[in-house]
Amino acid sequence: MGVKERREREKSETRDKILDAARELFVTEGYEGVSMRKVAEKIEYSPTAIYVHFADKNELFRELCHQDYARLAEVFTSSVISTDPLERLRQIGGIYIDFGTRNPNHYKFMFMTPHPAHQLDEVDREMKGNPEMDAYAFLKWAVQQAIETGCFREDVQDAELISQTLWASVHGVISLHIAKGDDEWVDWRPMRDRAETMLDVTLRGLRREAKTGKDE
Amino acid sequence: MGVKERREREKSETRDKILDAARELFVTEGYEGVSMRKVAEKIEYSPTAIYVHFADKNELFRELCHQDYARLAEVFTSSVISTDPLERLRQIGGIYIDFGTRNPNHYKFMFMTPHPAHQLDEVDREMKGNPEMDAYAFLKWAVQQAIETGCFREDVQDAELISQTLWASVHGVISLHIAKGDDEWVDWRPMRDRAETMLDVTLRGLRREAKTGKDE
DNA sequence: GGCAGTAAGTTAACAGTGTTAAGTTAACAC
DNA sequence: GTGTTAACTTAACACTGTTAACTTACTGCC
Numbered sequence: 001m002g003v004k005e006r007r008e009r010e011k012s013e014t015r016d017k018i019l020d021a022a023r024e025l026f027v028t029e030g031y032e033g034v035s036m037r038k039v040a041e042k043i044e045y046s047p048t049a050i051y052v053h054f055a056d057k058n059e060l061f062r063e064l065c066h067q068d069y070a071r072l073a074e075v076f077t078s079s080v081i082s083t084d085p086l087e088r089l090r091q092i093g094g095i096y097i098d099f100g101t102r103n104p105n106h107y108k109f110m111f112m113t114p115h116p117a118h119q120l121d122e123v124d125r126e127m128k129g130n131p132e133m134d135a136y137a138f139l140k141w142a143v144q145q146a147i148e149t150g151c152f153r154e155d156v157q158d159a160e161l162i163s164q165t166l167w168a169s170v171h172g173v174i175s176l177h178i179a180k181g182d183d184e185w186v187d188w189r190p191m192r193d194r195a196e197t198m199l200d201v202t203l204r205g206l207r208r209e210a211k212t213g214k215d216e
Numbered sequence: 217m218g219v220k221e222r223r224e225r226e227k228s229e230t231r232d233k234i235l236d237a238a239r240e241l242f243v244t245e246g247y248e249g250v251s252m253r254k255v256a257e258k259i260e261y262s263p264t265a266i267y268v269h270f271a272d273k274n275e276l277f278r279e280l281c282h283q284d285y286a287r288l289a290e291v292f293t294s295s296v297i298s299t300d301p302l303e304r305l306r307q308i309g310g311i312y313i314d315f316g317t318r319n320p321n322h323y324k325f326m327f328m329t330p331h332p333a334h335q336l337d338e339v340d341r342e343m344k345g346n347p348e349m350d351a352y353a354f355l356k357w358a359v360q361q362a363i364e365t366g367c368f369r370e371d372v373q374d375a376e377l378i379s380q381t382l383w384a385s386v387h388g389v390i391s392l393h394i395a396k397g398d399d400e401w402v403d404w405r406p407m408r409d410r411a412e413t414m415l416d417v418t419l420r421g422l423r424r425e426a427k428t429g430k431d432e
Numbered sequence: 433g434g435c436a437g438t439a440a441g442t443t444a445a446c447a448g449t450g451t452t453a454a455g456t457t458a459a460c461a462c
Numbered sequence: 463g464t465g466t467t468a469a470c471t472t473a474a475c476a477c478t479g480t481t482a483a484c485t486t487a488c489t490g491c492c
Contacts, residue, residue, distance in 0.1 A: 007489090011440080035478060048480080049441050057479065112328050112391065117398040128401060136402055161405045165389075165413045172388025173381075175328065182333035185344060186352055189377045197381045205421030223459090227469080251449060262471050264451080269469095273450065 015053045017043045023064055030105045031061060031113070058115065065110045070127070072099055073135040080138075085146035086203055092142055093170045093199045096135075100174035101191060112175050139163050152206050162206065169202045170195070231269045233259045239280055246321045247277060247329065274331065281326045286343070288315055289351040296354075301362035302419055308358055309386045309415045312351075316390035317407060328391050355379050368422045378422065385418045386411070 021042040025034045036057060040047040054060040075095055082088045100107040120128065131138040143166065144159040146152055156162060173194050181188065188194075237258040241250045252273060256263040270276040291311060298304045316323040336344065347354040359382065360375040362368055372378060389410050397404065404410075 007439090014440085036480085037478080046442055048443085051480075052440060108330075112395050114324075114395050114398075117400070120400050124401070134401075158405070160403060161409060161413055164392075164402070164405055164410055165417060168388035168392050168410065168414060169385050169418075170388070171392050172384035172386070175391050176380075176384050176387050179328050179330050182330075184333070184336055185340070185350075186380070187376060189374070189380055193377060194380055194384065197377055198384060201381060201421035202385075202417050203421070205417035205419070209425065220460095223468090230469085252451085253449080264472085265470055267451075 011053070014043075014045075014049075018045075018050055018053055018060070019064060019067075022060055026061065026064060026109075027103070027105055031109050034061075061109060062115065062118075065106065068103070068106050068110060069135065070133050072096075073131070073133050073138055075099065076135055076138045077132050080142075085142065085149050085151045086207060088142050089146060089166065090199050090203060092139055093166070094195070096170050097174055097195045100171075101177065104178045107174060108178055111171060112178065136163065136167070139167060146206075151208060153208050156206055166202060169198050173198050227269070230259075230261075230265075234261075234266055234269055234276070235280060235283075238276055242277065242280060242325075243319070243321055247325050250277075277325060278331065278334075281322065284319070284322050284326060285351065286349055288312075289347070289349050289354055291315065292351055292354045293348050296358075301358065301365050301367045302423060304358050305362060305382065305419060306415050308355055309382070310411070312386050313390055313411045316387075317393065320394045323390060324394055327387060328394065352379065352383070355383060362422075367424060369424050372422055382418060385414050389414050 018039060022034065022039050025038055025042065036050055037047045039060075040050060050060065054063065076092060079095060080088055080091050082091050100111075127133040129137050131141050140159055140163040143163045147157060147159055147162075152162075173191075177191055177194075180186065181191075234255060238250065238255050241254055241258065252266055253263045255276075256266060266276065270279065292308060295311060296304055296307050298307050316327075343349040345353045347357050356375055356379040359379045363373060363375055363378075368378075389407075393407055393410075396402065397407075
């Protein structure tokens with residue numbers, strides 16, 4: 001039955017070619033700027049060939065982002081090294097903001113575009129909650145650690161709620177930057193300052209009161 | 217010269233008809249879901265008639281949002297009543313989140329969609345910085361008040377930076393809700409809780425340390 | 433070796449999009 | 463009455479995502 005396997009391999013190879021071409025266009029042009037015809041032209045296939053591999057444009061780009069969700073989680077697990085729970089959360093925030101500002105088009109599609117709510121498939125369910133493949137789970141784990149080691153105030157107990165709050169705070173910095181960063185209406189402070197201030201303010205607002213006035 | 221004036225009035229009347237029709241469609245369908253042809257059909261004009269009044273689709277909807285920017289500022293000035301600087305900031309945040317969750321399509325277009333950076337015209341310059349017409353200026357004023365009355369820590373001095381941080385924090389809550397609120401991947405806490413927690417955490421992180429453990 | 437079945441990939445077309453160039457038409461000033 | 467202006471229309475262009483019907487190459491089986 002080696003034939004079937006070769007066929008599958010060949011199919012997934014052109015599937016990957018589609019994904020690669022789409023990614024390359026997507027990075028520079030953004031979702032709206034990429035058309036099925038351009039992707040097809042890039043790999044020298046007919047536009048409809050893509051529909052053999054993906055149901056529609058949305059699914060194609062969801063797959064792209066799926067890879068990035070995993071990559072983000074991977075960056076977290078591989079480069080968040082601090083052992084101090086608060087410092088670890090600060091690192092996570094820094095990496096996240098870095099990811100967003102470096103990949104604005106992906107970020108926009110991943111976190112700023114409403115997608116029709118799709119049911120989780122088995123692959124999703126396998127990844128969800130696993131900190132090595134699910135960046136949100138990683139954040140939640142780090143928050144849970146901070147709670148358990150007594151870094152936060154006593155009335156801060158809900159790791160889910162705090163994770164969502166911390167996520168929203170850094171997401172706010174990035175997404176506002178992507179959407180309005182060029183707007184002359186606001187005299188924007190440097191991105192780095194905004195990011196640092198946000199992390200500083202939120203972690204300060206959460207942590208147990210201490211006599212240490214500053215920490216940098 | 218009464219003719220010219222009547223002509224202008226008539227022109228601005230159909231302009232308003234276009235805006236009204238566009239708004240109505242926009243609220244339910246969102247930017248992508250509205251086409252020039254649908255707007256035209258609604259007011260029983262040909263699609264190209266719109267181009268007499270607006271350069272393109274983007275300008276049409278920018279005008280729509282322009283009205284909403286002003287409306288938001290108006291809501292601020294008319295309903296933010298608290299005299300305590302910190303409580304005032306909390307109120308501003310609450311109103312802003314309310315505005316965003318009630319008008320998701322407008323919010324998405326106003327604050328989540330990158331627009332080609334357009335030069336400020338004279339109307340813009342007139343509004344900018346005026347708290348009664350510029351919601352951001354209103355926020356900045358409130359932050360400045362909080363700084364001057366000593367509500368914040370001593371090292372918190374830059375009203376611009378703090379305004380941008382506070383804005384980003386509530387924007388994060390709303391925009392994440394709009395883009396990912398239906399996503400099953402995350403077990404979302406109720407919107408109200410997320411909003412309240414965000415305001416609580418950020419204001420706590422900014423304010424001068426006091427012995428009052430809780431304030432609600 | 434010849435034949436049916438499978439599925440990747442094709443062509444042609446549909447229904448829609450934003451936008452423009454050219455033409456109409458009605459009201460005005462002189 | 464004539465010429466000008468400007469709101470508005472018709473027709474068209476160059477796209478878009480997506481589908482139905484077709485081709486074609488390769489497979490497993492007799």
